[in-house]
Structure formats: structure tokens, C-alpha cells
Amino acid sequence: MKSNFFLIIGLFSFSALGAENNISNSFNGSGSIGSVTINQQNYMTNEDIAAQERIDAALAYAYRQKSNGTPSKEANEKTLIAGMADEINKASGTMSQKNKLCKSKADVSANILGYDLDFAFRTCDELFIVR
Numbered sequence: 001m002k003s004n005f006f007l008i009i010g011l012f013s014f015s016a017l018g019a020e021n022n023i024s025n026s027f028n029g030s031g032s033i034g035s036v037t038i039n040q041q042n043y044m045t046n047e048d049i050a051a052q053e054r055i056d057a058a059l060a061y062a063y064r065q066k067s068n069g070t071p072s073k074e075a076n077e078k079t080l081i082a083g084m085a086d087e088i089n090k091a092s093g094t095m096s097q098k099n100k101l102c103k104s105k106a107d108v109s110a111n112i113l114g115y116d117l118d119f120a121f122r123t124c125d126e127l128f129i130v131r
Contacts, residue, residue, distance in 0.1 A: 051089050051098070054127050059081035061072075077115045081123045082105055099128035 044052075059082045065075035084105050088098050104118035 026111065029099070047095050048089060051085075051095065051128055052067050053087060054129075055085050058123070058127065059086070073115075074119065077119055078123055080109060080115070080119055083123070084109070085127045095128050096130045099124055099130050100130055 012060060058078050062075040062079040065071045085102050088101050102124035103121055106124055109118040110120050
């Protein structure tokens with residue numbers, strides 16, 4: 001019984017290695033399946049860069065407020081929204097889509113954390129400018 005167990009484990013590991021090699025070969029374009037194209041966006045638009053600059057400025061503003069020892073409620077809220085916006089900006093999409101997603105997340109966060117929803121929406125509009 002023990003020898004069957006080891007035989008099964010051995011066969012399973014060899015088949016797993018074979019499958020891994022087959023996948024690796026197909027991704028490298030040298031397997032029997034052929035070339036595989038992975039569709040991935042690896043670039044940023046000028047709008048993405050401009051939005052990231054605004055997000056960084058909002059985070060720097062909040063950090064300066066905290067460093068001065070006078071963090072305002074507004075600065076704390078801006079930090080939360082800018083942090084969300086930073087993650088949103090990493091995704092691909094139009095500024096309009098990112099603005100809507102920012103507002104959606106801000107709405108949920110405002111209900112949970114109790115901050116000013118109008119301020120959150122204005123901040124989303126400042127960070128993701130829709131033209």
C-alpha cells in the first residue's frame with residue numbers, strides 16, 4: 001500500500017512538472033500550442049500622469065498639514081480620497097470612468113467613516129478631471 005502511495009505521488013509530481021513545462025513553452029512561443037499573446041496595458045497616458053501629479057500633490061498637502069502639527073479634518077479626508085485615487089489611477093480606463101469609480105468608493109467610505117460626501121466628490125473631480 002505504501003509503495004502505491006509513493007508511486008501515485010511520484011506520477012502526480014512528474015505530470016505537474018510536465019504541465020508546467022508545456023505552459024512555459026507555450027508562453028515562450030516555442031510550444032506545440034503556438035504563440036500566446038497576453039493583452040496587457042503597459043503605458044500611461046498624459047491624462048494618467050497629470051492625474052497622478054494631482055494625487056501626489058494632495059497627499060503632499062495632507063502630509064505637510066500633519067507635519068506642522070495642525071492636521072485638519074479636510075486634510076485627513078483628502079488623504080483618504082487621494083489614497084483611493086492612487087489605486088484607481090493604476091487601473092486602465094478613461095478619466096470619466098476613474099472619476100465615477102472614485103465617487104463610488106468615496107460614497108461608500110463616507111457612509112462608513114462619516115466624512116463630507118460633497119467634499120469627497122469635489123476632490124474626485126479635482127483629481128480626475130473629465131473633459
